Amino acid sequence: MMPAKTMGVKIKMTIDGKEYECEPNQTVLDVAGANGIPIPTLCFNPLFASHRSGSCRMCLVEVVAGGRPGLQPSCTLPVSSGLSVSTVSKQVYRARRLAVEFLVSEHTQKCRDCPASGGCTLAKFCRDYDINGVPVCSECPNQRESCLLKRGVLCMGPITYANCNAYCTRKGYRCEGCHSTLVNEDVLRFGLAAYRDAGFRAEDILEGAEVFAHDKVSILEAVMKREGML
Amino acid sequence: MKVHVEHLTRVEGHGDIVLNAGSGKLESVQWRVTEAPRLFESFVVGRPYHQLAQITSRICGICSIGHTLASLKATEAALGVEISTQSAMLRRLALHAENLQSHILHIGYLVAPDLFGAGSVFPLIETHPAAVHNIVKLHRISNEMSDLVCGRTTHPTNLVVGGVWKVPSEKSLIEIRQKLVDCVDTFNDVARVVLANAERLPAFSRETEYVALGSEIEYALYDGAIASTDTGRHPVDDYRSVVNEFVVPQSTAKYCRHARDSYMVGALARFNLNHDKLTPLAKQWARKFGLYPVNCNPFMNNVAQVVEFGHSLEDSIALINKMLNRGLKDEARQKITPKAGHGVGAIEVPRGILFHDYTYNDKGVCAKANCVIPTNQNHGNIQKDMEAFAPTLLDRPGREIELNLEMLVRAYDPCISCSTHCMKVRFKL
Numbered sequence: 108m109m110p111a112k113t114m115g116v117k118i119k120m121t122i123d124g125k126e127y128e129c130e131p132n133q134t135v136l137d138v139a140g141a142n143g144i145p146i147p148t149l150c151f152n153p154l155f156a157s158h159r160s161g162s163c164r165m166c167l168v169e170v171v172a173g174g175r176p177g178l179q180p181s182c183t184l185p186v187s188s189g190l191s192v193s194t195v196s197k198q199v200y201r202a203r204r205l206a207v208e209f210l211v212s213e214h215t216q217k218c219r220d221c222p223a224s225g226g227c228t229l230a231k232f233c234r235d236y237d238i239n240g241v242p243v244c245s246e247c248p249n250q251r252e253s254c255l256l257k258r259g260v261l262c263m264g265p266i267t268y269a270n271c272n273a274y275c276t277r278k279g280y281r282c283e284g285c286h287s288t289l290v291n292e293d294v295l296r297f298g299l300a301a302y303r304d305a306g307f308r309a310e311d312i313l314e315g316a317e318v319f320a321h322d323k324v325s326i327l328e329a330v331m332k333r334e335g336m337l
Numbered sequence: 338m339k340v341h342v343e344h345l346t347r348v349e350g351h352g353d354i355v356l357n358a359g360s361g362k363l364e365s366v367q368w369r370v371t372e373a374p375r376l377f378e379s380f381v382v383g384r385p386y387h388q389l390a391q392i393t394s395r396i397c398g399i400c401s402i403g404h405t406l407a408s409l410k411a412t413e414a415a416l417g418v419e420i421s422t423q424s425a426m427l428r429r430l431a432l433h434a435e436n437l438q439s440h441i442l443h444i445g446y447l448v449a450p451d452l453f454g455a456g457s458v459f460p461l462i463e464t465h466p467a468a469v470h471n472i473v474k475l476h477r478i479s480n481e482m483s484d485l486v487c488g489r490t491t492h493p494t495n496l497v498v499g500g501v502w503k504v505p506s507e508k509s510l511i512e513i514r515q516k517l518v519d520c521v522d523t524f525n526d527v528a529r530v531v532l533a534n535a536e537r538l539p540a541f542s543r544e545t546e547y548v549a550l551g552s553e554i555e556y557a558l559y560d561g562a563i564a565s566t567d568t569g570r571h572p573v574d575d576y577r578s579v580v581n582e583f584v585v586p587q588s589t590a591k592y593c594r595h596a597r598d599s600y601m602v603g604a605l606a607r608f609n610l611n612h613d614k615l616t617p618l619a620k621q622w623a624r625k626f627g628l629y630p631v632n633c634n635p636f637m638n639n640v641a642q643v644v645e646f647g648h649s650l651e652d653s654i655a656l657i658n659k660m661l662n663r664g665l666k667d668e669a670r671q672k673i674t675p676k677a678g679h680g681v682g683a684i685e686v687p688r689g690i691l692f693h694d695y696t697y698n699d700k701g702v703c704a705k706a707n708c709v710i711p712t713n714q715n716h717g718n719i720q721k722d723m724e725a726f727a728p729t730l731l732d733r734p735g736r737e738i739e740l741n742l743e744m745l746v747r748a749y750d751p752c753i754s755c756s757t758h759c760m761k762v763r764f765k766l
């Protein structure tokens with residue numbers, strides 16, 4: 108609690124170029140919420156409003172003036188006089204998108220089995236931030252003949268989440284799939300076609316995916332069945 | 338008086354120290370391992386032979402190269418696979434890279450604060466900027482070497498059953514050699530700073546059995562037989578008769594004992610057993626620190642790590658020279674035929690001797706696995722050292738007792754989370 112004498116004293120801060128009046132004990136997220144400015148959150152729960160960990164990184168805003176410049180979680184950022192933040196800058200969008208990407212890379216997206224299906228915030232964020240995931244191949248410089256698949260090496264790149272800048276395949280090692288298997292059916296179908304063209308067996312692909320994506324093998328299997336590979 | 342250090346910091350994993358004393362007498366002192374079990378041995382069962390190293394490498398983020406190599410050696414022993422001389426040289430280089438990474442991490446970031454009387458490495462950035470800079474430089478080169486030889490700084494992709502995936506280019510080896518040569522002076526500077534503050538290491542000694550790999554031809558890291566300061570040499574396949582794992586109530590990790598109640602593995606054990614095979618630079622630093630075999634002060638494990646850093650640095654340069662002189666050969670990858678078999682692989686990782694033991698069925702699928710991790714083998718010895726060390730501290734203030742006991746555990750450079758993988762969990766339904 109703030110000391111009584113500071114209560115009632117209003118201060119002014121700026122969000123997206125517009126000035127708002129607020130209480131000194133509010134956070135930027137509070138002020139945005141009170142004024143209808145959308146800031147996405149995952150780990151913030153209004154029922155436990157006093158508990159703010161800033162850990163999901165979805166509520167990041169960019170401080171442009173009146174504070175340490177850069178990205179900060181708005182749920183833990185106290186307002187101060189003269190503070191100015193942006194909720195819509197390119198940096199903010201990129202950082203939030205990355206946060207969702209990291210979250211879903213560890214998520215099975217077996218939406219049909221999930222009780223939240225339909226009302227899932229994470230799924231909504233995936234749509235909002237246009238995340239399907241792209242495979243390691245999209246970052247890999249091995250074109251055509253130097254592709255490991257062409258040399259008979261079972262590279263997991265075609266069905267593995269990118270974001271490592273193809274760390275291993277770039278140097279000529281196979282991707283072992285350490286970023287986990289993709290789950291978007293369209294993307295997977297594309298990757299599976301690459302395997303089929305190179306003549307790899309479905310069982311071996313599944314075995315390879317087991318190491319880092321045991322939880323996603325059933326999804327992969329289902330897509331393989333629909334594609335007639337199993 | 339009670340001392341309770343819950344979740345000791347600057348070690349890997351979770352362990353507690355609990356001490357009870359009354360009127361100047363020690364009632365009990367206990368090293369408790371509280372880390373949750375990891376169960377790796379269970380989940381490699383059913384996996385094909387070429388995935389085992391890939392999976393078991395993840396037991397540890399620090400010793401991932403060592404786990405990979407122990408795993409590959411066990412698999413190769415089981416499947417009857419021989420590797421080429423060049424591959425063996427590259428693997429030795431990989432192991433040196435890990436030794437360099439791990440030792441500098443431990444000495445530089447985890448132990449140095451004790452020696453300088455600071456709480457962590459961060460205040461040292463202000464007070465000893467040159468030393469911190471040098472430590473980071475050594476760490477960086479170690480990582481670069483690992484990246485070159487292993488394909489990554491941790492969790493190697495280049496080390497595979499039957500040898501290596503790809504031989505580094507001559508150019509890249511020459512480059513890394515130059516960097517290593519440049520590091521010798523940097524290392525000497527760091528070692529000098531450690532030496533200048535080494536009087537903070539307590540003078541404590543307790544007769545101990547030391548176990549490490551031993552070899553006639555080299556300072557054994559990659560290859561050798563099991564050697565003990567008490568009982569001499571034993572074949573690697575007999576490792577179970579050396580480690581004798583047992584369970585204690587205060588720990589989720591198993592303990593080990595051999596000729597005595599406990600034994601110690603790690604840099605000090607290797608030094609005590611194999612000191613005569615160290616490189617000149619390493620020997621020179623051992624002398625400067627007054628480290629002579631057999632040294633029974635566990636705190637000198639820190640010093641042995643400094644000495645070994647010098648060894649790995651110099652021996653890496655020598656190994657690269659040897660490889661370049663032989664001429665690099667682009668060897669085809671070995672074709673492996675899976676078959677049923679059983680094999681044990683032993684390796685010296687930074688924290689001591691590591692065993693992987695696999696049984697494969699005729700399809701090359703793992704049927705049974707056992708891994709004995711160095712820190713497991715040390716837990717018993719940490720406990721025994723504590724029982725002997727704590728009574729000598731009782732006249733000091735509580736905070737100092739705490740600090741000294743912490744330093745004792747830290748000297749072992751324990752990797753606690755790796756060591757707790759062995760617990761069998763039985764669920765009652």
Ligand code: SF4
Binds near residue numbers: 247248253254263282
């Ligand atoms: S399959 Fe592997 S080597 Fe080929 S393009 Fe994809 S990531 Fe690169």
Ligand code: SF4
Binds near residue numbers: 284
């Ligand atoms: S194994 Fe991991 S780091 Fe390497 S290319 Fe594949 S996803 Fe990237």
